[in-house]
Amino acid sequence: MFAGRKFAAFLFDMDGTVINSIAAAERVWTGWAQRQGLDVAAFLPTIHGKRAVETIAGLMLPGIDPVLEADALLKAEAADLEGIVPIAGAVAFLSSLPPERWAIATSAPRELALLRMEAAGIPVPAVIVAAEDVTRGKPAPDCFRLAAEKLGFDARDCLIFEDAPAGIAAAEAAGATVMVISATHTHPLATPHASIASYDGLGITVDDRGGIELAPSRAAA
Template sequence: MFAGRKFAALLFDMDGTVVNSIAAAERVWADWARRQGLDVAAFLPTIHGVRAIETIARLALPGIDPMREADALLKAEAADIDGILPIAGAAAFLASLPPERWAIVTSAPRELALLRIAAAGIPLPAILVAAEDVSRGKPAPDCFRLAAERLGVDARDCLAFEDAPAGITAAEAAGATVVVISATHQHPLQTPHAAIASYAGLGITVDDRGWIMLAADRAAA
């Protein structure tokens, strides 16, 4: 995968990419959707990879304040972290990366992101771009561009790990190379990008400039 390619930094979405929080998120959102009289089965696939405020605003429900509802959902999600797990191999892979060469770029608010990172037991990044750090969430490219800027690199020189269409579109628009994590996909995602089911067997080499190349992890082989 990406044979011979080197990247200035690696940018990771969180939910569905390094953390499996689907069960917890869908419990909270299903309860909310039922209270709004929505078709829960049709609605739940639309929540992933997008900021809560934008998901709610898109529905244009009468009498609903998206900001107030998003705040209430944050509190409910923060109170429900049961069953949150790391994507296979993610903790070891993230721990192997130079700290100044990777970031998490999530549509979740910072408070919730920190809770889920801790619950999953994955390393806390030096750079975390969360929902409140940008005025436009995914699929806009702002979050990936901001993460690259904070790492001191160009987004076009980065490799972005994503699992959801909105995030893939955001990474593409930022000019990053994309790899899709399919661990939580219930159905195949049609994508032109390289895809992997987990981080098992994935390692890195780092050149004298600090640029990263993906490699087979000999220890896992």
């Protein structure tokens, strides 16, 4: 997988990529959708990978202020952290990365992102780009470009780990190489990109210039 390819840094989405927060998120969004009279089953798949304010704005519901509704949803999600767990192997894999060579770029607000990472026991990187840090959310590439820039690199030289179509599109628009994480997918996702179901067995090697290459973990080897 990417044999011989070295990357300047690794950039990660959060929900569905390094943590599984689907149950908690869908509990909160189900209640909201029911109050709006939406078809819950049809609506829930659309919430993943995008900022709440853009998801709500896209519905164009009469009398609904997307900013106020997104703020209310943030409070509800921050209060419901039950069942949030790491994607298999993610804690060990993230812990193995050079601290200055990885970042998280999430559609979640920073407050919620930190709460969910803590609940899942995920290492907190030095660089986090959250919903409020960009004007345009995924599928725009802004969050990944900003995360790479904060690390001192160009997104085109990075490997981006993503799970949702909006995030994959954002990574593609940033010109990065993409790794799709399928751990939370209920149906196969058609994608031209490399894909893994978990981080188990995945390791890295780092060259003398800091370039990172994927490799089998020592335990797997």
